[in-house]
Amino acid sequence: MQVFVDQSLRPHPHLAVFGSSKVGNYVVITPLLRGLKEKYPDCTLDFFGSDVTQDFELYCPYIDWRFSLYSDRDDILAQLAQVVHQRQQVxxxxxxxxxxxxxxPINLVMTTALRPLYVTGAALTQDFQKKLDGGENANSIQSLLQDRDWNSSKLVERHQGVIQSNYIGEIFCRLAYVETDFFKLELPSQEPNFPVPDVLIHVTATRPAKLWPIHAWQQAIHWCMAQGLSVGLVGSAPKIQKTLYNAGSIEDELLQTTALIDLRGQTSLLELAGAFLQTKAFISVDAGPLHIAAAMGCQTIAIFGNDVDGDGASPIHLWKPRQSHVHIAFSTFKCTLCQEHSFSNKSCLVLDHPCMSHLSSQQIIDYLRSLLKKVCQKMV
Known part of the structure; x- marks a missing residue:
C-alpha cells in the first residue's frame, strides 16, 4: 500500500471512497464522485457511507455499489468482510x-484493511500501528493533508498553487488529483407528499455552539406570518432531533408559540431535497440540510455564528457553501475561542453565547425580504 501521488492506475480501476454518517459530508463529496468518473470513465466506484445518507447514495449516478459502514446492525463487521470479498471478486x-x-477511527481502519494499491486521505500503516505518511513520496498534496488547520484564512496562501480555496469539496478532490467543478453539488430528489410551505427552517445542529437563540427564531417566524407566509420546520423525527441534534425544548417551544408547521421526520432525504426545489426560501444554522439546500439551488440564509473575518462558532472558511444563492448571515461579535479549540468544544465557551446573540433577527428578516422580492420578480 502506497500513498497516492497521481500514479497511473490499471484499466478499469477499482476505487473505494469512504464518507461518514453526516449528511453535509456526503453532499460535499459529490464533486469528488463526479470527478473520479470524469478522470477514470471505466472505473468501478464503491462507496462506503451510512444508513443516514443511503437514499442519496443509492440514486447517485457515479456510485456503482455502496455499503453502510455507519450502521447500527449487529452483524456489521461480519457482513462488511463478506461484501468486500465479493466486491474484489467482481x-x-x-x-x-x-x-x-x-x-x-473506522475509516482509518477500513481504508487500510482494504489493502488498496494506493491510498489518499488519512490511513494507517499496514500493521495498524500508526498514521501513514508520505515518506519519500511526500509532495504538496501531502503537505496539505498534514496541515492541521484547513479552516485557516491563510490556508490558500500556505499552499499556493495547490488549492484555489479551502472549501472542503475542493480539498477532497485535490487529495485524489481530480479536476472538476468543485462547487457543483449534485443530489437526486423526490417530490414530497405534502404542500411545501413558503419558507422552511432548520434550527438544530450537532454542536450546541451553532444554535441561534429561540427568541430570534420567534421574531423571524412572526415576521413571516405577518407577511402571510407559511413556515415549516424540517429535520429528523423529534426523538432523533433531541438525541443527536441538541433540539432540547427549542423546537417544542417554537411549535407552541408560533404557527410553525411541523414537518420533522416526514421527509426522506430525497423528499427534503424535493421540498427545497419548491419552497421560496430556507433559513438554517450550520447543519446538513443547509448543504442539501445549497445543492438544490434553493434561496438560503445560512446562520453562522461567525463575523465577517470568519471568526466564530463554525469552521466557516472550510464548510460554507460557495453557491451564489446561499447568503451568509454574519455576527457582529468576534470570538476566536472555538477555533482555538479546533471546534472540539460542543457548547459555547463564553457566557450568553454572544456570537449568536449578536446576530439579530432583523438581519435575517432583511435578508429574507430581499430574497423573497427576487423570487417574486422571477415568477412574474
Whole structure:
C-alpha cells in the first residue's frame, strides 16, 4: 500500500471512497464522485457511507455499489468482510481508496484493511500501528493533508498553487488529483407528499455552539406570518432531533408559540431535497440540510455564528457553501475561542453565547425580504 501521488492506475480501476454518517459530508463529496468518473470513465466506484445518507447514495449516478459502514446492525463487521470479498471478486482488488473523514477511527481502519494499491486521505500503516505518511513520496498534496488547520484564512496562501480555496469539496478532490467543478453539488430528489410551505427552517445542529437563540427564531417566524407566509420546520423525527441534534425544548417551544408547521421526520432525504426545489426560501444554522439546500439551488440564509473575518462558532472558511444563492448571515461579535479549540468544544465557551446573540433577527428578516422580492420578480 502506497500513498497516492497521481500514479497511473490499471484499466478499469477499482476505487473505494469512504464518507461518514453526516449528511453535509456526503453532499460535499459529490464533486469528488463526479470527478473520479470524469478522470477514470471505466472505473468501478464503491462507496462506503451510512444508513443516514443511503437514499442519496443509492440514486447517485457515479456510485456503482455502496455499503453502510455507519450502521447500527449487529452483524456489521461480519457482513462488511463478506461484501468486500465479493466486491474484489467482481472488480478485482482495490486500486485506490480515498478517505474523506480522517477523524473517523473506522475509516482509518477500513481504508487500510482494504489493502488498496494506493491510498489518499488519512490511513494507517499496514500493521495498524500508526498514521501513514508520505515518506519519500511526500509532495504538496501531502503537505496539505498534514496541515492541521484547513479552516485557516491563510490556508490558500500556505499552499499556493495547490488549492484555489479551502472549501472542503475542493480539498477532497485535490487529495485524489481530480479536476472538476468543485462547487457543483449534485443530489437526486423526490417530490414530497405534502404542500411545501413558503419558507422552511432548520434550527438544530450537532454542536450546541451553532444554535441561534429561540427568541430570534420567534421574531423571524412572526415576521413571516405577518407577511402571510407559511413556515415549516424540517429535520429528523423529534426523538432523533433531541438525541443527536441538541433540539432540547427549542423546537417544542417554537411549535407552541408560533404557527410553525411541523414537518420533522416526514421527509426522506430525497423528499427534503424535493421540498427545497419548491419552497421560496430556507433559513438554517450550520447543519446538513443547509448543504442539501445549497445543492438544490434553493434561496438560503445560512446562520453562522461567525463575523465577517470568519471568526466564530463554525469552521466557516472550510464548510460554507460557495453557491451564489446561499447568503451568509454574519455576527457582529468576534470570538476566536472555538477555533482555538479546533471546534472540539460542543457548547459555547463564553457566557450568553454572544456570537449568536449578536446576530439579530432583523438581519435575517432583511435578508429574507430581499430574497423573497427576487423570487417574486422571477415568477412574474
Amino acid at each position: 472488480a478485482g482488488s482495490y486500486d485506490l481508496a480515498i478517505n474523506c473523514d480522517e477523524f473517523s
